[in-house]
Amino acid sequence: MALYTIGDLHLSLGSNKSMEVFGTAWEGYVERLQEAFSRLQDGDVTVLCGDLSWGMSLEESLEDLRFIDALPGRKILLKGNHDYWWNTAAKMKRFFADNGLETLEILHNNCLWYGDVALCGTRGWFYELDGPERAHNEKMIAREAGRLRMSLVAAGSAPKLCFLHYPPIYQGYRCPELLSVLAEYGVRACYYGHLHGVVQRRALEGQYGGVEYSLVAADYLQFVPKKICD
Numbered sequence: 644m645a646l647y648t649i650g651d652l653h654l655s656l657g658s659n660k661s662m663e664v665f666g667t668a669w670e671g672y673v674e675r676l677q678e679a680f681s682r683l684q685d686g687d688v689t690v691l692c693g694d695l696s697w698g699m700s701l702e703e704s705l706e707d708l709r710f711i712d713a714l715p716g717r718k719i720l721l722k723g724n725h726d727y728w729w730n731t732a733a734k735m736k737r738f739f740a741d742n743g744l745e746t747l748e749i750l751h752n753n754c755l756w757y758g759d760v761a762l763c764g765t766r767g768w769f770y771e772l773d774g775p776e777r778a779h780n781e782k783m784i785a786r787e788a789g790r791l792r793m794s795l796v797a798a799g800s801a802p803k804l805c806f807l808h809y810p811p812i813y814q815g816y817r818c819p820e821l822l823s824v825l826a827e828y829g830v831r832a833c834y835y836g837h838l839h840g841v842v843q844r845r846a847l848e849g850q851y852g853g854v855e856y857s858l859v860a861a862d863y864l865q866f867v868p869k870k871i872c873d
């Protein structure tokens with residue numbers, strides 16, 4: 644049994660937005676994902692850090708969700724900024740059950756478990772979303788910080804790993820509201836996606852404030868899920 648993570652699969656099996664138009668980095672990405680995942684076992688767990696499907700609704704994402712479901716092990720899904728298909732937890736669970744998607748779980752306002760390690764997280768927020776309506780953004784950041792806190796509180800005193808879609812720290816950018824929650828709850832490591840292409844060079848990989856950060860966007864990992872622990 645092992646724990647893995649990867650984000651930004653950007654699947655488009657039921658729609659027409661293949662990432663292969665973005666150049667050689669994405670060439671054959673669906674097959675590369677399938678090949679890398681084929682080395683996992685049924686007892687393994689993978690946290691998927693958002694931007695999973697280009698579908699605009701659950702129905703449009705069904706083929707992508709079937710692809711993810713067919714990969715070995717449990718898959719824990721987190722929302723990214725492109726997951727327009729995302730719905731209420733109740734509707735998603737119902738949709739998964741109705742379509743026989745038995746290996747998918749949702750990380751949203753809750754925490755899930757890998758043995759006695761708590762898997763916590765939320766989408767997060769990012770400075771590129773800052774606009775003239777600062778008050779609105781503060782509201783969004785406060786909401787995301789609240790969701791993260793709720794997830795960490797649910798973990799109690801267990802060791803905690805955190806999964807976000809947006810990086811809470813990047814180059815000169817800091818999201819103090821999220822960073823302080825991570826520090827307050829003694830999160831050991833934080834995994835995030837969202838960054839693609841050349842900006843990946845400026846991503847934080849390593850320690851900051853006692854938390855170990857890693858970028859796990861699929862193209863950064865060359866479509867091989869990152870192993871966190873056995």
Ligand SMILES: [Fe+2]
Nearest residue numbers: 651694837838
């Ligand atoms: Fe992405």
Ligand SMILES: [Fe+2]
Nearest residue numbers: 694723724837
């Ligand atoms: Fe994203």
